[in-house]
Amino acid sequence: MDKKQLDIQEVQDFWSMNPMIYNSDKSESPEQIFENSVSKVRMKGWFRQEPNKPLFSNLIDYSSLKNKNILEIGHGVGFLAKEFIGAGVKYTGIDLSTFHHEICLKLFGYHDNSKFYLGNAEDLPFEDNSFDYVTSQGVMHHSPDTQKCIDEAWRVLKEGCTLFVMLYHKNFLKYYYNKFFKHGILRGEYFRYRSIQKVVEKHTDAHGDRTGAPVSRHYKVSDIPILFNKFSSHRYQIYGGYAELNGFPSARFNIGQFMSENLMQKILKKHGGYLYIWAVK
């Protein structure tokens, strides 16, 4: 097996064993895991939707996608699948994790307008120019070759259509301070791993068995034109969760407690840990 295949196998094993179930227990029912995940996603993302509105409805215009062919890469437990299916799209989801694949088959497999594939974003099993919209939330930075994932999304998108992705932002608050400084310097992990990126990876998506995901890349705004160079245009917006400010400089004494929501949001829209990118083919 070559290095690339080894890496992808490792990534698949990690996400199958440590699915993104938002602190649920794997032994809970699919419906329970789904409900827990939806309420966590709703609670954490002030920027994604207004209360009682569909998840991500500040970022995705569901009404414009009715009857369109939509691909979601790395659907996790399917909280966006549910919104897309509810909006009347023809939904296709693909995920590398056997857990995510199986839970979505159980939850949504019976819908005529949904298909779920177990597969790799770096080598999509779809024809060129076959989707009207592609989205991927917090996925491509976990794959051994992120560029290949973006290029594959470009290949399967129709001309003039949009890819909407979230990638981790290499920001000060989360990347350098909350992850690298606290663990790498204060706890001395830098001297073990000898790499800022490795320290951060150990503490990124460290749920399930509490080790970080095998790959978690973080990007700067200046990386966007390079990553999305095949697309005809792109725009981006930075966002972040309140937890980033509520952990600075420490959880007990943090600057978040002295700030209005308005001010926190202003700061997180410049310095938050997520890069949302809309790229048009």
Ligand SMILES: C[S@@+](CC[C@H](N)C(=O)[O-])C[C@H]1O[C@@H](n2cnc3c(N)ncnc32)[C@H](O)[C@@H]1O
């Ligand atoms: C942090 S989870 C995000 C899941 C979901 N989008 C969410 O927000 O809850 C990362 C997901 O990326 C998937 N993933 C990582 N590399 C992948 C690849 N090469 N192909 C397909 N899925 C991949 C994992 O299986 C996992 O479902």
